Amino acid sequence: MSLLSREKSEFFHISEVQTESLFEPKVFFNCFGKSLSSNKETGQISEIVELPPEWKGIHDSELGTLEIFILKGSLICDLEILGAGSFLAIPIDNGTFSLRTQTNTDLFIIHSPHFSKNDFYNGEIFVAQNYDRNWSTTEFPGEISSSNQLHGVLSESLRWPDPIVDGVHGASNGLLRLVxxxxxxxxxxxxxxxxxxxxxxxxxxGDFFMPGTGLQAPGSYLTNPPGHIHGPLVSQKGSVMLVHTDSPAGFDFHEPPIDRVLLENHLEGQSWMTPPTHQSISLDLNSHDFQLGVS
Incomplete structure (x- = not known):
């Protein structure tokens, strides 16, 4: 199992990651999936888990907090059925839970053995169903506000409490949001x-574009270690993503600003009728010839 270190920035599509047998967490031992990242100090890991129909497993929560976002299919936790787009969190020290599937099911999971029981979710199992989203408007530092543009983004806190204090987002062990x-x-x-x-x-x-990194599409995966400079952030069609940090997220902004015309060129140069595709590309942010994938 080749878990990627969190010490450097990564940007790839999950189709580029080899499917292999997983070792952790124990409930998914020998299941197929894709290893994404690991923290050697805390033992926290992020993975894609690919489960077959009629799979069954027992999760021992004494081993760590398990957070699951269902990407495809459905997952049954004891008697609770969670479909695609739903979320399940089982905090540490809550006993054992039966997990099973009925169809092919893909999961995005985070396993955190270093969490304490009462760090999140009041120490109790938490379920967020796809049909019962709890969206809130979240304003981030430095975003542009105009009469025809939403200031801020919609987000749902999948890991809570999820405070914002003096522009710093998340609790001591980080945040997990559907954005x-x-x-x-x-x-x-x-x-x-x-x-x-x-x-x-x-x-x-949806689509999301960071000119220093590339074009993000469904299945794109990006990591930013502390202090890694990235952005600016642009989306033509809108985008939904999972955002996870391992500690509170503050913001530093770096001069000089990028010419807004260069960013608008992306919005105007893409066809609304063409699905976005993942592209890893680093562009000269000072160039005025700045259009990607014009069609």
Missing amino acids: CIAPGFIGDNRQESHPDCWEEIFWLS
Whole structure:
């Protein structure tokens, strides 16, 4: 199992990751999946788990907090049925739970052996069903507000409590949010970094563009270690993604700002009728010839 270190930035599509037998967490031992990242100090891991029909397993929560977002199919936890787009969290020290599937099911999971029982979810099992989203408007530092553009994004806190204090997002062991970006979104013209946290983002739908990194599409996966400069952030069609950090996320912004015209070229140069595709590309942010995939 080749878990990627969290010490450097990564950007790839999950189709590029080899499917292999997983070792951790124990409930998914010998299941097939894709290893995404690991923290050697805390033991926290992120994975894609691919389960066959009629799979059954027993999760021992004494081994760590398990957070699961269902990407495809459905997962049954004891008697609770969770379909695609739903979320399940089982905090540490809550006993054992029966997990099973009825059809082919893919999961995005985070396993955190270093969490304490009462760090999140009041220490109790938590379920967020896809048909019962709890969206809230979240304003991030430096975003541009105009009469025809949403200021901020919609997000649902999958890991809670999820405070925002003086522009710093998340609790002591980080945040996990389902984030929805509005079409036509342009964030701050400057690039940004997070000084004190590691961040991972997994894209579920839509398009998202960071000119220093590339074009994100469903299945794209990005990590930013502390201090890694990235952005600016642009979306033509809108985008839904999972955002996870391992500690509170503050924001630093870096001069000089990128010419807004360069960002608008992306919005105007893409066909609304063409599904976005993952592209890893680093562009000259000072160039005025800045269009990607014009069609």
